């Protein structure tokens with residue numbers, strides 16, 4: 001009689017395996033759609049009934065997932081969704097793609113993973129493959145997920161199979177999507193690795209097996225800590241360049257010409273998103289438990305976290321050249337999403353800048369074609385604020401425009417032509433203008449001061 005593993009392997013290869021994805025966000029929905037496209041019947045499990053309803057109606061709510069794809073899979077009976085974990089009884093594989101935020105104390109918030117695993121454990125049956133994708137500290141799969149699932153009496157690596165495979169979704173990336181980004185896979189046992197590689201290999205072009213779940217967990221943390229630390233480095237360089245009358249943007253662009261051994265990162269108003277500002281602290285939290293002091297991560301967090309304050313000082317300086325104070329000035333924030341051309345606002349530094357300006361007495365407005373409203377609970381102002389249009393003829397009413405997110409849709413010529421002063425934190429305005437004050441770059445000529453003195 002075929003072993004449990006061989007039976008599951010055959011189900012995966014024949015596409016008869018019923019696949020499930022817990023968490024239908026910007027990671028889970030694209031994965032469910034790729035599994036459906038690969039020929040599996042994919043079932044999403046999400047607590048948010050609106051997401052389930054959207055899938056039922058054949059509608060995508062994730063910009064990187066085409067509604068046409070959802071519709072097609074729905075009509076082929078290859079995609080459905082539910083809020084009820086009881087469906088796990090009918091599933092052969094499950095990928096867990098739930099958030100891993102930080103608590104206010106910068107400690108990992110494992111509640112989403114624990115809740116998902118509890119839901120699965122209730123209906124776990126022999127022959128299942130469970131893969132955790134959520135970014136988390138090394139040891140989570142072995143120390144948290146495995147014991148919770150083995151509490152059912154089933155044994156990992158024998159009765160069910162367990163692996164970790166980090167998500168590598170870059171929202172809005174036009175080139176790299178779920179199917180063509182190499183997928184790292186680390187199993188609890190070699191058989192677990194092989195089964196996870198079979199599942200992903202059916203939908204993703206390149207699979208990268210590693211020797212354990214901990215290696216796979218650490219790979220992801222290296223990837224994102226690498227970004228956070230290098231962004232912190234270039235942000236610190238911007239603060240130096242500001243004092244040394246050097247244009248940091250010109251420096252980075254010239255350094256980028258080095259054909260080897262260098263990778264360009266750019267300064268900005270701070271670190272946004274649900275990954276880069278957060279994931280490194282999962283690693284530092286775990287490292288501290290071994291008595292190790294992860295200084296790079298903490299220092300990068302300090303520098304990146306301080307950038308919104310630096311932006312506000314830049315606004316104060318710019319207004320000062322017009323003999324104005326932040327207090328009482330009308331200030332427009334151009335862009336609140338955490339990076340260009342997307343609608344996600346999580347951890348966006350724009351929210352910090354808005355709160356800091358409001359606290360200093362500014363009349364704060366924002367424009368963002370992707371974000372129609374910021375709710376009171378999302379920023380220090382505590383009240384709902386709706387986006388205003390940033391159109392030619394409407395910009396002169398503001399004392400200062402602060403470019404926080406360089407959406408391609410903004411009319412930068414109109415901003416330069418009409419704004420009293422502009423603080424550009426993204427090098428969105430390439431040419432020097434007397435009314436444009438760039439993060440990490442010297443003021444143009446001295447014209448700005450003279451205008452103020454007139």
Ligand code: SAJ
Pocket residue numbers: 135167168169170171223224227231264265266267268269270271272273274275276338339340
């Ligand atoms: N940022 C800078 N300077 C830079 C690059 C980024 O200030 O040179 C800022 C961005 O404005 C943003 C934040 O850092 O606020 C994060 O940007 P990001 O480009 O790292 O994008 P994320 O967080 O949406 O997605 C990243 C992925 N991005 C890239 O690889 C380009 C990838 O690292 C992960 O797949 C993903 O996090 C994740 O889910 O972990």
